[in-house]
Amino acid sequence: MGLYLTALLQGLCFAGIAFGIYISMKIFNIPDITTDGSYTLGGVVTGVMLTSHQPGWFIMLAVIGAGAAAGALTGIIHTKLKINALLAGILVMTALYSVNLTILGRSNMPLLNLPTLFSALNILTDPNQNSLIILAVFVAALTLIIGYLLKTDFGIAMRATGSSEQMIRALGVNTDRMKIIGLAIANALTALSGYLIAQFQGFADISMGIGVVIIGLGSVIIAETIINWLRITSVWLSLVLVLAGAAIFQWVLAFTLDIGVNPNMLKVATSVFVLIIVGLPRLTSRNA
Incomplete structure (x- = not known):
């Protein structure tokens, strides 16, 4: 049971990636590979500032600012230099490694032994259960902020940019x-x-972001499959399903390990799982 609780905690930690992929790929239709680099950027900034004993709120603001700067750079390269979005993301991701x-x-x-978000409050004696409460509150607040943003006029303009760029540009919106x-x-x-992950796992690593985009992509695909099956149009419910997709994705990986699959084959299992999620709805509709 502890394995699946840990998977749930990791799924909540990866909620930010899932929401980020949802915004870039499902709202703007942009395959943003910057994700691998900005995820690591968040981890290394957290690590350096934690060891420098900076306040927690300041660390979070610095991480948000660093990630936003990386994403904005990709957007500027794509829109102002007219470079393909995929290539722009790869260029920024590569530069972010250095x-x-x-x-x-x-x-x-x-x-280890540094004050983190998970040690800020000791509500329960069990560390994992305590982390679950903290993460649940953190992710709930994040979901509410994103949901509110997407329902504002600005958020509607963002969604319209991805759905019909020419139409929204004709209405005077600067799509770039x-x-x-x-x-x-x-x-x-x-x-x-x-x-979140750097604090949860107790270390920051330069290679922690390799292939992490598949986690966000898998989470969004799970959510999209359910959204299409149930024909959901609510933004709030879509965000909840994206969050659920992140947890489901981690549970599937935990189940893979639980049944005895070699951990060295976990990336293969991840790829196969995402392939099944992508291909199954199309095969089903084709047979119908």
């Missing part, structure tokens, strides 16, 4: 600015996941 290594100063930084801000928000959320 930036992250420079910030961290080494390949790995332990964060919308894309830049949207990618900044998406990567700020991704960096928040790095902020």
Whole structure:
């Protein structure tokens, strides 16, 4: 049971990535690979500032600002230099590896015995249950903020930019600015996941972001499959399903380990699982 509780905690930590991918890919239709770099950026900024004994609120603001800057840079390269969004993300992700290594100063930084978000409140004696309460409150607040943003006029303009760029441009909306801000928000959320995971696992690592985009993508695909099956149009319910998708994704990986699959094959299992999620609805509709 402890394995599945840990998976749930990791799923809540990865909620930021899931929301970030949801904004970049489902709202703006932009395949943003910056995710791998901005996730690590959030982790290394957290690690360096924790070891410098900076206040928790200041660390969170710094992580959000760093992630937003990375996303905005991708947006500027894509919109102003007219470079393909995928290539723009790859360029920024590649550059962020050197930036992250420079910030961290080494390949790995332990964060044990340092005050973290999870040790700020001791509501329950069990560390995992205590972390669950803290994460649940944190992610609930994050979900409410994103949901409120997407329901505002600005959020509607963001969603319209992804749905019909020419129409919203004809109404006087600067779509380039919308894309830049949207990618900044998406990567700020991704960096928040790095902020949470670094504190949860007790270390920051320069390679922690490799392949992490598949986690967010898998979470969003799970949510999208359910949304399409149930024909859901509510923004709030969609965000809840994206959050649930992040937890389900981690539970599936936990189940894979629980049944005895070699941990070295976990990435293969992850890829197969995402492939099944993507392919099954299409195969089902084709047979129908």
